Amino acid sequence: MITEHALLDVLPGSEQDFEWAFGEARELISASPGFHGLELLRCLETPSRYLLLVRWDSVEAHEVGFRQGPSYERWSSLLHRFYSPFPVVSHFESALSTSSSVV
Template sequence: MITEHALLDVLPGSEEEFEWAFGEARELISASPGFRGLELLRCLETPARYLLLVRWDSVEAHTVGFRQGPSYERWSSLLHRFYSPFPVVSHYESALSTSSSVV
């Protein structure tokens, strides 16, 4: 499993509209083969900045399966107009993992 990382700077003032559009776009990506889950986090210090983490079976599930698949055009039309600058996307694999439990 890999994790896609994208830092999304959206146009200030469009955060609410972006989140609404992302809610619709989430349906598209979640239906893609190899999709495992996602998390969209909003920055507290910079409210127009989001961190998108998407878990995939493989890099190819994202770069070929989703980006070259039938839903990507709709994904782009929903979301790409919000970005300034356009985000850089990177892929990561687990190197070390830990969790804590509260008793």
């Protein structure tokens, strides 16, 4: 499994509209083969900045299956208008993980 990482700088003042559009777009990506889940985090210091983390089976599931699939055009029409600059997307694999449990 891999994790897609995208730092999303949205146009200031459009955060609420972006979050609404992302709620609709989430349905598109979650139906894609190889998708395992996502997390959209909002920056506390810069409220118009978001971190998108998406878990996929593989890079190919993201770049070929989703980006070249039938839902991507709708995804881009919903979301790409909010970005300035356009985000750079990177893929990561686990090198080390830990978890803590509270007793």
